[in-house]
Amino acid sequence: MDHFLYRDGILHAEDVPLTEIAAQVGTPVYVYSAATLLRHYRLFDEALAWGPHLVCYAVKAASNVAILKLLGDAGAGMDVVSEGEYRRARAAGVPGERIVFSGVGKTEAEMRHVLADGVRQINLESEPEMRQLSRIAAEMGVEVPVTVRVNPDVDAKTHEKISTGKSENKFGIPIAKAREVYREIAALPGLRVVGIDVHIGSQLVDLEPFRLAYRKVADLTEALRADGHAIERLDLGGGLGIPYARSNLAPPVPMDYGQVIRDEVGHLGCEIEIEPGRLIAGNAGILLTRTIFVKEGEGRDFLIVDAAMNDLIRPAMYGAHHDIEPVREPAPGSVRRPYDIVGPVCESGDTFAKGRDMVPLGAGDLIAFRSAGAYGAVMASEYNSRPLVPEVLVSGDDMAVIRARPSFEEMISRDTIPEWLNTP
Structure with a gap:
């Protein structure tokens, strides 16, 4: 609507x-319609009302500061992938504790900026990135909450340029390697593991790829907890599609998406984070x-x-x-x-x-x-x-x-x- x-x-x-x-x-x-932006944000918020959660709007979808303020004032968190997007979210009045910093190529300058100004968590995408972040956090005398983005090798069945969860994509680490990576993080100074991150792509019109990916995340959560890691949050990404052609069948709605999340990971007692952008904007x-x-x-x-x-x-x-x-x-x-x-x-x-x-x-x-x-x-x-x-x-x-x-x-x-x- x-x-x-x-x-x-x-x-x-x-x-x-x-x-x-x-x-x-x-x-x-x-x-832009303010009423539509707010309605779509609230649909996601209601879809996760069964447990603790934060809907982090994906700033890359539409990043005007007025839009960010509208959503931030309604309670949304923000998912950012650059220092510029982070600065936009802060300029809109969104506090650092509601901003998640994602992205496959964070620079040292970007890391230093968000650590100095405050951030909810940093989603790590590679071993070199986690080692650099550890060094910077130790130098600054801070401890930063982190998740690791795992690549579940799930085909999102979307356009090849916006698919992010297959093994050939540049994002995240192979899920099979996750326990080894989390073990290394636990030994690094300045980093505090809080959860797991996954995002398989954009404009998904079928819930089954989400279900497959989240099932793998649930298994990984239990394995990491058995290894002694405190997995408190699951950042499950975004990607739910919208009906670009009104003559076509409508994609799944947020309430159905929220039920998939509840079915697959609701039993774990984790705070759920999602990062919708396209469906909101x-x-x-x-x-x-x-x-x-x-x-x-x-x-x-x-x-x-x-x-x-x-x-x-x-x-x-x-x-x-x-x-x-x-x-x-x-x-x-x-x-x-x-x-x-x-x-x-x-x-x-x-x-x-x-x-x-x-x-x-x-x-x-x-x-x-x-x-x-x-x-x-x-x-x-x-x-x-x-x-x-x-x-x-x-x-x-x-x-x-x-x-x-x-x-x-x-x-x-x-x-x-x-x-x-x-x-x-």
């Missing part, structure tokens, strides 16, 4: 017409764009819009589908025709959809790319020297620009001409 609905013939974000946002902010622009945001031209091609027609692959790269990178709708509601029974919907960037890959059936549209018409709240604005760039896409947050009938579109002057002023190029 989301809060982007037609009212009086116009698509709204909650109580704000998208035509009004386009008039005030221009296009392209990301628009995905359907909570749309990309609003305007048609520049309608171009008749040979055997196909093109809708050329002012959004481009630098604003929303998912279709170009993953071949991803987004439902696309006109902002003005079509009349019932309107005849549709196929269009290729493309952007203005000088790449053939700057294509959002091919042969998509749409009602006839003309230059200046507004359209919305649905389910664009996750991995949209965070992956945007200034390719082709296009200013970074702005973001708007809506709550009821209130709207606010939470990231402004930079001017061309602001964008270009970040470049510096060396003095020797100005010398005659």
